[in-house]
Amino acid sequence: MHPGVIDVPMSVLDLAPVAATGGAGEALRHTTELARRTEELGFRRFWVAEHHNMPAIASSAPAVLLAHLAANTSTIRLGSGGVMLPNHAPLVVAEQFGTLEALHPGRIDLGIGRAPGTDQVTALALRRTMEGLSAEHFPRELADLMNYFSGAEPGPITATPGRGQSPQVWLLGSSGFSAQLAGLLGLPFSFAHHFSAQNTVPALQLYRQHFRPSQWLDRPYAMVAVNAVCAETDERAQWLAGPAGLSFLKLRSGRPEPLVTPEEAAAYPYSELEREFVAQRRDGQATGSPETVARQLGALVERTGADELMLTTMVYDVADRVRSFELIAGKVAGGLRREG
Secondary structure (H helix, E strand, O other): OOOOEEEOOEEEEEOOEOEOOOOHHHHHHHHHHHHHHHHHHOOOEEEEOOOOOOOOEOOOOHHHHHHHHHHOOOOOEEEEEEEEHHHOOHHHHHHHHHHHHHHOOOOEEEEEEOOOOOOHHHHHHHHOOOOOOOHHHHHHHHHHHHHHHHOOOOOOOOOOOOOOOOOEEEEEEOOHHHHHHHHHHOOOEEEEOOOOHHHHHHHHHHHHHHOOOOOOOOOOOEEEEEEEEEOOOHHHHHHHOHHHHHHHHHHHOOOOOOEOOHHHHHHOOOOHHHHHHHHHHHOOOEEEOHHHHHHHHHHHHHHHOOOEEEEEOOOOOHHHHHHHHHHHHHHOOOOOEEEO
16 A cells, blocks of 8 residues: 555444334344444444434434444444433433443444434433533533543542443534534544535534544544445445435425335435435435445545545345445445545
């Protein structure tokens, strides 16, 4: 390899998608199958996302799911992408992830987000109080969480497990706020390109501009999360991506539903405005044959200078989900490089 050129590692973000003909149990079994297979394929991390009141997503309890995945894998790093801190008391998160780290030392990531990951009514049902739900509370609650792991502020409460069992903490974001905070704290940062593609480059610039070396990192480390659907041909990949596009459209329309089949998604009577919405959702993502996906991910790395990519694949059939990662591992990974 040319001096100064670095391979870009790849990881996986899974939402445990629920198919219309299945259920949450089937979705979680499929996520477990995918975690095992992506470990075999050499992906670096496997993260699960926290969402609530969404019929298409079964990963509502990341800590519980991660305990199961850790018991069914052996080497891949496992984490939350992320835990939505406004939904939880920091002490509870510290104890949960301290327990995971104590049981599986050196394998646990704790990705933290500042949005609730749901509507305000559901967020209030989770938290049971408005206290802590607003964005201005987030830095203080994050500091409390970090202190439970480090014991930096002596007090009457000790997180056990937690103190001395710290996972690798990441900040997640889709705007500039978390990017700046991650930089100021010297934490690794993961940007949700799959949610907010137009903000990716500005947010990463803010992260690097504000970065201060810390006990965790001596230089910025940025991961970019991107939708990726890979199949043997561009046409098949676009067809497989149909259910996720329709699911997101229905979510944004206030009609969330489980994933339908690709046939049902193709037959849906989209209006012109709806087609444009779905097309915009795919803009900047990676959908196609291995050659197409390699080109799209390569362009993303070049644009963003990402240190790592995290791929999320929402398709109806788990076999197609697994096949997508197999194709990327075999024909795309290893070819993505950036200047060191």
